[in-house]
Amino acid sequence: MTASSFQLEVSQSLIDRAKARELDAFERLYRLFERPAYTLALRILGDAEAARDVLHDAMLKVFQRIDQYRSDAPFWAWLRQIALNEALMRLRRERHFESESDVEYLVDDGAPTWVHADASALERALGTLPALTRSVLWMYHVEGYSHPEIAEFVGKTTSFSKSQVARGTARLRAMLDPSPCSIQVGSAACLI
Amino acid sequence: MSDLNATTGMKLVDTLRALPLATPGRDGWPALAAQLASSSTSARRPRRAWRYGVPLTLAAGLALALVVPQMLHRPPPPSITTIAxxxxxxxxxxxxxxxxxxxxxxxxxxxxxxxxxxxxxxxxQLAAAQTRSQALERWLRDTRHAASPLPSQDLVAASEIENLIGLVDVELASAPTRALPLWQRRVALLEDLTALRYSNYRLAETASTTAFIDTLNRIN
Known part of the structure; x- marks a missing residue:
């Protein structure tokens, strides 16, 4: 399994230089984490301009506080957490924290549809998920956070996180599968 | 449900992680570098400067004397009940x-x-909350550079609390009729931040002691 895109080695000397406020060290860190941080923000917010804002604010926060960073956790994990917080706070501020309505989706245990889907189709499908569902799905599957951690980040219960992952997964399957029975329960085509 | 996550979900992990990283489209570094260069301490984007600027201008400094002694004698910040x-x-x-x-x-x-x-x-109560907010914010600002580095988890928590304060400020601007509960919420968050910072506040021998005394003098 591929690791989170944030999991990059950062030398202690680079961190030390950044702590000494060397601008070229900042730039190296920025270039290193620019795309992972932007991608995370984009997946959560679903908006390129907002994701750029989050990238800017998160990096600014990282650089302003790097002298307070202690090496008790990997640098990438620390930076990722700051970027995630910025993105989630923006999501909350823009009132996208309401969960989707309690809709059940038919799921079968056949071959997963995303195996055959190309990247652009999957990205489009991701983009249609409710922001909070997409965020939870991304945090769980891609960034590897646990359900209790996600629950804490979004201020909900662990059950909520689990249900969002299941629901988002089912919904992705439904959107990527052309079969009429992959859509919502109650569809006339599936009742026949 | 768990079976679904255990089987199809595992494959979804690989598929999602295989998605190419997105690129911001335009280079954000020059703007960030300029901001870092122009303001090395409390740089914020201009559009957000009012978040902390507004509260600072609102209250008088009468409650400062209440804040400092409590911070000096015990780590936890004073309770919100003081205001209530x-x-x-x-x-x-x-x-x-x-x-x-x-x-x-x-x-x-x-x-x-x-x-x-x-x-x-x-x-x-509103005036008291505003005054206290100002006092706490000033203490946090003045002790920022004297504090020892925060553990990563505390640093992240501090970052989140600051974001929540920003949210409260947004609400304050849009819902002035709810000023009192919002200001009280703001104070509670600042107290949380103070507790975090205070627990890491270290006086390193004489130089820092002098700096700390200077800070106290400024607060008082």
């Missing part, structure tokens, strides 16, 4: 006179008087 229990003198004296049997008082007048008192009480 602030009661205007007029309220208690009027209540006493009512309790003492001013039997001829018109009920409507009493209601009006109560409303006025409640309103005055709210104003006093």
């Amino acid at each position: 229990t602030v009661t205007p003198a007029t309220t208690s004296s009027t209540s006493n006179s009512a309790a003492n049997g001013t039997a001829g008082v018109d009920a409507a007048n009493m209601t009006n008087a109560t409303n006025i008192q409640t309103s005055e009480g709210a104003e006093v």
Whole structure:
């Protein structure tokens, strides 16, 4: 399994230089984490301009506080957490924290549809998920956070996180599968 | 549900992680570098400067003397109940006179008087919250550079609390009628931040002691 895109080695000397406020060290860190941080923000917010804002604010926060960073956790994990917080706070501020309505989706245990889907189709499908569902799905599957951690980040219960992952997964399957029975329960085509 | 996550979900992980990283489209580094260069300490984007600027201009410094001694003597910040229990003198004296049997008082007048008192009480509480907010914010600002590095988890928590304060400020700007609970919420968050910072506040021998005393002098 591929690791989170944030999991990059950062030398202690680079961190030390950044702590000494060397601008070229900042730039190296920025270039290193620019795309992972932007991608995370984009997946959560679903908006390129907002994701750029989050990238800017998160990096600014990282650089302003790097002298307070202690090496008790990997640098990438620390930076990722700051970027995630910025993105989630923006999501909350823009009132996208309401969960989707309690809709059940038919799921079968056949071959997963995303195996055959190309990247652009999957990205489009991701983009249609409710922001909070997409965020939870991304945090769980891609960034590897646990359900209790996600629950804490979004201020909900662990059950909520689990249900969002299941629901988002089912919904992705439904959107990527052309079969009429992959859509919502109650569809006339599936009742026949 | 768990079976779904265990089987199809595992494959979804690989598929999602295989998605190419997105690119921001335009280079954000020049703007960030310029901002870092122009302001090395409390740089914020200009559009957000009011978040902390507005509260700082609102309150007077009368409660500062209350803040510092408590911070010096015990790590946890003062409780929000300090604010909640602030009661205007007029309220208690009027209540006493009512309790003492001013039997001829018109009920409507009493209601009006109560409303006025409640309103005055709210104003006093609001002023107290604003003052306390200013005091806490100033302490946090003044001790920022004297504090030892925060553990990663605390640093992240501090970052989140600051974001929540920003949210409260947004709400304050859009819902002035809810000023009192919002200011009290702001104070509670600042107290959380203070507790985090205070627990890591270290005085490193004489140089830092001098700096700390200077800080206290400025606060007082």
